[in-house]
Amino acid sequence: MEFFKGIGRIRYEGADSGNPLAFGFYDPERAVLGKKMKEHLPFAMAWWHNLCACGTDMFGRDTADKSFGAKPGTMEHATAKADAGFEFMSKTGIEYFCFHDVDLVPEADCIAETERRLDVMTDYILALMKDTGIKCLWGTANLFGNPRYMNGAGTSNSADVYAFAAAQIKKALDVTVRLGGRGYVFWGGREGYETLLNTDMRRELDNMAYLMRMAVDYGRSIGFEGDFYIEPKPREPMAHQYDFDAATAIGFLREYGLDKDFKLNIEANHATLAGHTFEHELRVAAVNGMLGSVDANQGTAHLGWDTDCFPCDVPTATRAMYEILRGGGLTGGFNFDAKTRRASNTPEDMFKGYILGMDTFALGLIKAAAIIEDGRLDAFVRGRYASFGSGIGKKITDRKTSLTELADYARSLGSPGRPSSGNEEGLEEIFNKILYS
Ligand code: XLS
Ligand code: NI
Ligand code: NI
Numbered sequence: 001m002e003f004f005k006g007i008g009r010i011r012y013e014g015a016d017s018g019n020p021l022a023f024g025f026y027d028p029e030r031a032v033l034g035k036k037m038k039e040h041l042p043f044a045m046a047w048w049h050n051l052c053a054c055g056t057d058m059f060g061r062d063t064a065d066k067s068f069g070a071k072p073g074t075m076e077h078a079t080a081k082a083d084a085g086f087e088f089m090s091k092t093g094i095e096y097f098c099f100h101d102v103d104l105v106p107e108a109d110c111i112a113e114t115e116r117r118l119d120v121m122t123d124y125i126l127a128l129m130k131d132t133g134i135k136c137l138w139g140t141a142n143l144f145g146n147p148r149y150m151n152g153a154g155t156s157n158s159a160d161v162y163a164f165a166a167a168q169i170k171k172a173l174d175v176t177v178r179l180g181g182r183g184y185v186f187w188g189g190r191e192g193y194e195t196l197l198n199t200d201m202r203r204e205l206d207n208m209a210y211l212m213r214m215a216v217d218y219g220r221s222i223g224f225e226g227d228f229y230i231e232p233k234p235r236e237p238m239a240h241q242y243d244f245d246a247a248t249a250i251g252f253l254r255e256y257g258l259d260k261d262f263k264l265n266i267e268a269n270h271a272t273l274a275g276h277t278f279e280h281e282l283r284v285a286a287v288n289g290m291l292g293s294v295d296a297n298q299g300t301a302h303l304g305w306d307t308d309c310f311p312c313d314v315p316t317a318t319r320a321m322y323e324i325l326r327g328g329g330l331t332g333g334f335n336f337d338a339k340t341r342r343a344s345n346t347p348e349d350m351f352k353g354y355i356l357g358m359d360t361f362a363l364g365l366i367k368a369a370a371i372i373e374d375g376r377l378d379a380f381v382r383g384r385y386a387s388f389g390s391g392i393g394k395k396i397t398d399r400k401t402s403l404t405e406l407a408d409y410a411r412s413l414g415s416p417g418r419p420s421s422g423n424e425e426g427l428e429e430i431f432n433k434i435l436y437s
Pocket of ligand 1 (some may be wrong): 089100140150185187189233267306337
């Protein structure tokens with residue numbers, strides 16, 4: 001059965017095409033820096049937003065119909081969603097998907113039944129993957145929606161709830177491995193606290209790390225060779241979340257010896273919620289060898305929450321792609337953790353969201369590659385630190401000096417003079433010239 005009637009395969013037609021259901025910039029076969037665009041940009045569909053979310057917000061109910069001809073909450077609906085999802089991915093040329101366990105099947109009252117349903121759906125999805133060549137980017141367990149997780153999952157005060165979280169992770173890992181997923185994500189939406197007055201922070205951190213340790217051990221024991229990811233976010237839903245930002249998550253992973261098995265999944269909107277930029281978070285991940293995957297979306301600057309808009313900001317996508325290219329690329333991909341606005345409630349809007357996001361990152365890739373090929377930014381940065389290439393600077397670089405020698409050197413100089421200009425305006429001008437020419 002065809003779900004998106006009247007919408008064919010979305011093709012590259014160029015920016016001048018008047019066709020709203022065509023790519024203006026994403027040209028999968030085009031070579032950029034010696035690699036196909038589609039290889040630079042392994043895009044993924046987020047099962048939850050695209051196939052499950054119907055526009056509900058805090059103040060109003062569904063605006064979009066995602067029943068796909070079946071009754072929501074049934075296994076028929078679960079399979080209809082999968083069929084619609086694979087049709088959607090085939091038509092947009094998206095080669096990967098990401099999922100939470102309970103995006104795939106309706107959760108049952110008992111965990112054994114949920115697991116049985118997951119087994120059925122895994123078989124069903126495997127057949128669709130075989131037919132289409134579409135692959136799984138990453139899987140995860142939803143450890144925040146069910147009321148049992150109101151005090152957290154790995155950081156819950158209840159040992160029984162902790163055990164349920166473990167059961168869900170174990171099964172989500174089984175499913176991810178069966179689907180050949182590249183990664184497995186931990187997003188700690190409820191792993192934090194509302195008030196310190198009821199919180200044993202040390203215990204919660206230790207318990208959360210132990211749950212991740214057990215997940216790594218189990219995953220490796222069943223043949224999972226991909227990366228585990230932490231997806232940092234500072235708050236929402238909890239007032240304070242432990243995986244605040246990239247730097248905090250990296251410190252946590254190192255403290256508990258998890259850094260060999262984990263990388264980061266950086267979400268643009270989470271970066272801005274943490275008071276950073278998307279590119280800042282990517283740089284922190286990259287310089288620490290933790291550049292894993294990306295949740296591609298964007299926030300609404302003046303709102304303080306995770307609005308999960310489809311990315312449309314080309315300068316930001318360019319800065320992000322610059323960081324990713326310079327950081328050696330992702331081990332994961334670009335998951336559109338994004339939803340159409342509440343009022344964009346037609347099937348066509350679903351396609352337009354992905355077209356916008358894919359075109360934005362395609363442009364970002366093209367422009368970031370142009371900046372790299374241009375070379376002026378690189379040359380400036382190299383020149384800016386040139387003082388560390390010779391003389392006393394070389395000694396510092398080689399770690400061959402001491403505080404005493406440096407103090408003697410400083411005294412002999414009298415004054416260091418003024419360091420060279422940072423040239424920020426000049427560099428932004430170069431950035432703009434490349435971006436808009
Ligand atoms: C929520 C998160 C979530 C994760 C997966 O803010 O972005 O969607 O990506 O659990
Ligand atoms: Ni996300
Ligand atoms: Ni998010």
